[in-house]
Amino acid sequence: MIMKHFYITFLIIGFIGCNNKLANKAIDGNTIENIKTNEQKKGYLLEILESEQSEPKESISDIILKYGKPSKAFDAYFQEKATRNGKNIKLLENYFSAFGYPKIGEVGEKAASAPWLVFLQSQNYYVKERNFIYLYRGYRSGDMKKRDFMSLLDMMYNHKFGKDFEIDGAYQEDFKIDQQIKILGLDKQILEIK
DSSP: OHHHHHHHHHHHHHHHHHHHHHHHHHHTTOOGGGOOSHHHHHHHHHHHHHHHHOOOSSOHHHHHHHHOSSSHHHHHHHHHHHHHHHHHHHHHHHHHHHHOSOOHHHHOHHHHTHHHHHHHHOOOHHHHHHTHHHHHHHHHTTSSOHHHHHHHHHHHHHHHHSSOOOOOSSOOHHHHHHHHHHHTTTHHHHHHHO
């Protein structure tokens, strides 16, 4: 019993240690205050993207095979991903406050996609809602692809209402986007900037 608690504690400490290293890597020497060039912006965003896409040493399939789905190791895996995602969101919020949504012309397509990918991974609707105006501006300026913005709205709708969005009548992308924004109550944020 004591060994089992030791093992679980060791796993949790290991996950937290990895998270801290990843978060520190994204900000060491490349803090918002130190960013002066587009190349530095790009580096900051690419480090966040790398952190978000990195996987723990043990894959989820290995964990399920070894410990089963309802297990502490299974839960720890997803907790570690959620913690890392939260740290990456905070880093992106700092970026948004300083520079707005990243511009493809300044940082390249891959780095400009970091916010979309990080926010898509978040299971927290309110984090997406809080940052919606930046994501919307990225879409409207062409720095986020329409299909990526639509995926984000689909995920937000599903998180808020627990079901997929259904459209009445003929499918039109722009109509769907407008309807989802209105139903989610995000149109109020857009009106505030006009």
